[in-house]
Amino acid sequence: MMNELITLIIILLKIVLIAIPLILFIAYLTYFERKIIGYMQSRIGPNRVGIYGLAQPFADILKLISKEIIIPSTSNRYLFIIAPLLALAPSLVAWSVIPFSQGKVLANINAGLLFIFAISSLSVYGILIAGWASNSKYALLGAMRSAAQTISYEIAMGFAFVGVLMASGSMNLQDIVLKQQGGVFHWFFLPLFPLFFVYWICAVAETNRAPFDVAEGESEIVAGFHVEYSGMGFALFFLAEYANMILVSTIIALFFLGGWLSPFENIPYIGVLFSWVPGFFWLFAKTSIFLFLLIWMRATFPRYRYDQIMRLGWKILIPITIVWIIVLGLAVQLKLPPWFS
Amino acid sequence: MLSKLKFLFKTILLTELFQGLRLTGKYFFSAKTTLQFPEETTPTSPRFRGLLALRRYPNGEERCIACKLCEAVCPALAITIEAKPRESDGARRTTLYEIDLFKCIYCGFCEESCPVDSIVLTREKHYHFTERGQQIMTKEKLLAIGDKYESEIAADKTEDAPYR
């Protein structure tokens, strides 16, 4: 009994240890997004609260907390309140299987890849329920678009995961990373390049980010699924979106860029020089690159038209993945060096 | 045929997307044009047409001679003038001089038409009204604004004089 209690407390502590830095990271991601997009538009972004505007996220949080939560009278109250939680929870739950470094993982389960795939698909329910419960035409349209988009891109994403599974021969995220040991050229993004690319596009679409943000579509459906939300309800959706961004960036770093492995591995001298850097730092750096790319893309690309999104998903991405899975199968069978030997 | 092939390559290699990314990437490092507003303001020219003001001569006498040219030229009918000989010396002066700033379109015609450079448009652009009725600029208010900005107005006038 006592032992179980202690394990429980340790697990809870670990959860806090993951969740608090994660939420801080999310807060600062919003800050950096505003800064980076500002810089790309020849502006300087927020710089008033604190030095360089570094306290801006906290000012935003305070503002959102102190705002009134408005529940539309014709909405489904119960679902309306539960929807933001349903959107946020999956993107936090998925972190339980993410290994931050060798052995540093909350739940080292063998079906980690499947777990992530399942959990990341769940977050669309939050959006769907929010759109339905709001009882507003814009919210409903936004939710419908989001659902259709997520379902279409999930297929290509699933195939990309299959490629990773074939290449590594394991569903355990730690094993997948360890399979990529041996320097930059052993990372999966080379043999799996088309899948890497497809996964990235799907990840952007899954997180409803520009250029795939038709679910929000400010110009035609106001703000999409969260148009009726105010105060903390809106903040939770916001949080969920950014948590998802970080999640997909981490997943792509784990699956295709060798996770916490140093890029200088097996290079004489330089490899030794960098061997003291903790694995967590490399994972963080790789994740940050993809987060920057996400924001960069948002600052650059115009929104896709809805039918173009569907065409890209079904007619281009899915065929590419299927073809590459066949190629990959041959490569694995023939033990193509240096990756599969 | 060749153009089709070219198009295909462009589509597959996503050249246009990368061009776009390069452009925004370039602007990421470019000089920023933001002005830190309360500390810095955008530069204005001597001809800037902002808040209206009535000027005085250096001896304190108001310039306006109630010729009503400005009232006549104002395209927005924003100016209302009533005039009477002044009791002390019988000089022709205005008893009422009002400009409705909600009607005013800041065209500057009144300044052009004024024979004695009395009504002018200053460089001041930061002002606001909190209550209805405050937008009616009376003679006192306009003269006060003129007193406040006199040095600036005079400098602008001399700078612009060669072109008039």
Ligand code: SF4
């Ligand atoms: S600036 Fe133009 S609109 Fe305004 S008072 Fe003078 S003449 Fe009338």
Ligand code: SF4
């Ligand atoms: S402000 Fe100038 S134009 Fe208008 S009435 Fe007076 S002197 Fe005449």
